[in-house]
Amino acid sequence: MKYKMYDEIIEQPRSLKDTLSEEKSHMKEIAEKFEEFDKVYLLGCGSSLSTCYSAKSALDFISDKNIEVYTGYEFFYNKKIENENAGALLTSQSGETADTVAALRRSQQKGIYTVAITNENQCTMIKEADDTVITRGGRESAILGTKTYVTQLMSLYEILFSMNDFKDDDAHKIKKEVLGNIEKLPSATEDLIKKTENEGKEIALKFKDEDIFYCMGSGPNYGLAYKLAMTMFMEGALKHACPLYSGEFRHGLIERAEKDVPIVFLNADYPGDDMTTRSIEFCEKLGTKSLVYNMKDYSDMNHLMSPFSLVIPLEWFIYYLADINNEDPGATRHIGKVRY
Numbered sequence: 001m002k003y004k005m006y007d008e009i010i011e012q013p014r015s016l017k018d019t020l021s022e023e024k025s026h027m028k029e030i031a032e033k034f035e036e037f038d039k040v041y042l043l044g045c046g047s048s049l050s051t052c053y054s055a056k057s058a059l060d061f062i063s064d065k066n067i068e069v070y071t072g073y074e075f076f077y078n079k080k081i082e083n084e085n086a087g088a089l090l091t092s093q094s095g096e097t098a099d100t101v102a103a104l105r106r107s108q109q110k111g112i113y114t115v116a117i118t119n120e121n122q123c124t125m126i127k128e129a130d131d132t133v134i135t136r137g138g139r140e141s142a143i144l145g146t147k148t149y150v151t152q153l154m155s156l157y158e159i160l161f162s163m164n165d166f167k168d169d170d171a172h173k174i175k176k177e178v179l180g181n182i183e184k185l186p187s188a189t190e191d192l193i194k195k196t197e198n199e200g201k202e203i204a205l206k207f208k209d210e211d212i213f214y215c216m217g218s219g220p221n222y223g224l225a226y227k228l229a230m231t232m233f234m235e236g237a238l239k240h241a242c243p244l245y246s247g248e249f250r251h252g253l254i255e256r257a258e259k260d261v262p263i264v265f266l267n268a269d270y271p272g273d274d275m276t277t278r279s280i281e282f283c284e285k286l287g288t289k290s291l292v293y294n295m296k297d298y299s300d301m302n303h304l305m306s307p308f309s310l311v312i313p314l315e316w317f318i319y320y321l322a323d324i325n326n327e328d329p330g331a332t333r334h335i336g337k338v339r340y
Contacts, residue, residue, distance in 0.1 A: 003322075005142035005236070005329045009193060009315050015147040016154060017186040018136035027133060027155060030115055031162035037087040040067045041112070043075055043103045044091035047145045047231045048152060051091055054223030055156035058178075058304040061219070062171035065163070072099025076106045083110035089156065090116050093140060093148040095123025104128060117155050119148055133159075142329060144236045146315055149227065150189065153307060158182055174302065181301040185308060192298060192312040200316025203291065207262060207317075208324045210289070212240040214253055214263045216279065218272025222246075224307040225266055228314055236329040237321045246276040259287040268295040268306035 034040060042052035052069045059065060075081065076099070088107045092100045095118035104125055107114050116129035119137045126132050133155050137147030161178050181188075207213075213233050217225035226243040233241035244253060246265075257263065263283055267276050283290050299309035322329035 003142070003319070003328050005144060005146065005315075005319055008140055008142050008146045009312075009319065011138075012147050012150050012193065012312075013186040013190040015135065015137040015151050016189060019151045019154065020158075020183070020186070022136060023133050023155065024158065027158045028162050030131060030133070031159045032164075033113070033131075034087050034089075034115075034159065035163035035165045037085055037113070038066060039082045039084070039086035040065060041075065041081075041086065041088040041107070042067060042069045042091075042156065043072060043088055043100060043107075044152075045072050045097050045099045047149050047227050048091035048093065048097070048100070050223045050227035050230070051149060051153040051156055052089075052223070053226055054153060054220040054307045055160055057223065058157065058220045059160045061304060062174050063163075063166055065160075065165060067160075070103070072097065072101075072103040075103040081106075081110060081112075083112050087113040087115070089159065090114060090125060090129065091152045091156070092116070092118045092123075092125055093120075093137075093145050093152075094118070095120045095125035101125060101128075115159075117152055119151070142236070144231055144315070144318070144329060149311065150185075150308060154182060154185060174304070177302045178304055181305050184301070188299065188301065189308070189312060192309065196298070196313040197316050200313055200318075201320045203317050204320035204324055207289070207291070208321060210239070210262045212242075212262070214256075214261070215241055215243045215266075216246050216249065216253075216263065216276060217243075217266035218246040218276055219268065219270035220304060220307050221266040221268055221270070221310070224310060224314075225264075227311075228264065228266075228318075232314065232318045236318045237325070238327055239321070246272055246279060249275065249279040249282075254282070257283050257286055257288050260289055262289040262291065265290060265292045266306070266310055267292060268303040268310075270303065 116125035117133045135151035215225040215229040229241035229243035233239045295306040
């Protein structure tokens with residue numbers, strides 16, 4: 001049986017291409033405004049929050065821009081939000097996420113300039129934000145948010161890397177390379193979708209009976225590890241999962257890393273991936289079921305683009321992991337159905 005998520009994986013290149021075509025010039029204008037702000041907030045929940053983690057971390061490699069990431073209600077209840085010359089980029093698939101809408105309204109109460117990045121052009125966030133970016137993914141059925149994830153992440157990268165407050169030549173060189181890579185994303189994503197489906201199916205067969213997965217990454221890949229655990233494994237495949245920074249391996253997981261325990265490592269040769277590599281070597285000695293995704297095996301783009309490259313093989317893995325266990329990776333048991 002083919003679930004809706006299958007089609008939505010296939011549709012990602014078109015969504016990226018259409019979003020770039022329709023929103024690129026506008027995102028450049030937003031970047032010009034945000035480069036003047038002393039403080040920038042990136043706000044979201046679930047997969048959208050994961051894009052905020054990755055985008056901030058990527059920019060931190062080349063910029064000292066003051067950026068903070070919050071989930072919706074953590075921002076709403078924070079008593080120390082800086083609102084002087086500040087802007088907020090808020091991400092949501094539906095534009096109706098209660099936590100993020102609350103953060104939007106809180107931002108406006110405090111005089112923070114707001115930009116909503118969402119997939120629905122008639123939603124609350126679009127109507128209430130100061131400015132908007134509409135991602136061209138169409139309404140998504142699968143809870144994982146395939147098209148939403150890549151288009152939101154691309155929008156954040158496009159806006160943040162288009163700012164002109166980088167201090168040195170190396171930073172400008174990386175900025176130019178990343179922006180060039182963004183232009184290649186639709187075709188690169190299409191290639192990865194074709195090349196990694198069978199790999200995902202084979203890995204899913206190998207891990208089909210496992211019930212808990214640890215997901216590790218550093219730099220921008222931590223955001224993807226967060227998405228992998230929180231929305232892909234738990235919501236999509238209905239498996240227990242836990243995300244953690246690679247540097248935190250020795251503060252907890254090192255005591256639970258045992259023979260046959262599944263651990264997913266995301267590696268892009270960031271400085272923090274020295275700890276990823278050391279963790280992989282440690283786990284191999286113990287005989288854990290290590291599943292290592294190296295960016296260099298999938299793409300030759302700048303390593304700051306790793307989340308875009310690694311999410312595609314991970315989507316196929318999750319899709320087939322759910323399918324083999326007779327679960328619809330796009331369905332929910334409680335989300336959107338039960339109030340709590």
